[in-house]
Amino acid sequence: MAVKLGANRYGKAETRLVHVVRDGPVHHLKDVNVSMSLSGDMEAVHLTGDNAAVLPTDTQKNTVYAFARKHGVGQIEAFAQRLARHFVASQPAVRHARVEIEEYAWRRQGPHSFVRDGTEVRTCLVHHDEDGRTTVVSGLKDLVVLNTTGSEFHGYAVDEYTTLPPTTDRVLATAVTARWRHDGDTPSYATSYGQVRQALLDAFAHTHSRSLQQTLYAMGERAITTCEGICEVRLALPNKHHFAVDLSPFGLDNDNEVFHAADRPYGLIEGSVLRADAPDAGFAWE
Incomplete structure (x- = not known):
């Protein structure tokens, strides 16, 4: 019986990131959960175990932290787009990147004091491909x-x-x-x-x-x-x-x-x- 490789993707799921912006005595807090997956020319790794086209998922996690330090987080939709475009532009084998982010709200209680604000979660889902197409879906849950x-x-x-x-x-x-x-x-x-x-x-x-x-x-x-x-x-x-x-x-x-x-x-x-x-x-x- 003949078989072939179907649709596939891989990535790092649920990278937890807390980013503190220290604006003098007043601090600003971003608390997010980032999941990303990449797809493209990945046949060899599945069929022969050749990892040459595979950017390690650990590298993807590190990119989240590095981008937070270099660019900040800001609006999660914009952060997701920066990550997705980076992976497609920097990796020849990657044709498409998917980045999904959840943001957990904190309510300010003082210059550097916060309390978790209920159960509601803000979400976004960004897709970006090698043709430059980007789609953005925002959302909320709970x-x-x-x-x-x-x-x-x-x-x-x-x-x-x-x-x-x-x-x-x-x-x-x-x-x-x-x-x-x-x-x-x-x-x-x-x-x-x-x-x-x-x-x-x-x-x-x-x-x-x-x-x-x-x-x-x-x-x-x-x-x-x-x-x-x-x-x-x-x-x-x-x-x-x-x-x-x-x-x-x-x-x-x-x-x-x-x-x-x-x-x-x-x-x-x-x-x-x-x-x-x-x-x-x-x-x-x-």
Whole structure:
């Protein structure tokens, strides 16, 4: 039976970097997790074990630290682009570089004192290839939101296994994972991030929801229509179920005041919203 080498890539995953900028007595903190992978003319290493085209993953890790010292980190999208372009330009065998970064937020408590700011994580994914094409996808994950009312769920399909009662008033909670694709250069990734994040929050808060799918679309639509330079938003919304507790055995009523927050199983709603004229995504999301 004939076989051949398929798509492949290699790299260094989860390089943890904390960068402190010492601006006199006031310090600035960046806390990131960098993963990168390279692909290109790598047939020989797979087929014969010839490592001549392989830049060691340890070197890739060291490059992250060296670039932080030489150039700073700044906005994670810009840092990811510097790394990706470096690997493609400096290594003849590398045709494509993929760099993914997570950033963990810290809130200032003093000139050099910080406290970790919740569970929300800022993300980015950058691809760059030998033809000079660069795509940038920004995002966030673990943004936990909850509406105590303004959510319904009824009129759904039923069969012999359906036990869920319909409701016109329920708690709607989710941990948002959102990624958005930039259409060309974005002058300020920090400004864009703040705008998209606020658009997602506003849509969640002000949409009377008849389904989490409807809320997903409203969130994506708000981001696309109010944030310049964003051509596609992809969302994953786990339904963090809150079930009203039956207090009747104790002689008590429960008018949607006492809930059990279940962690699993949960519904998972996923979808994308894009501008009608959005350019082809290509490899942007992979």
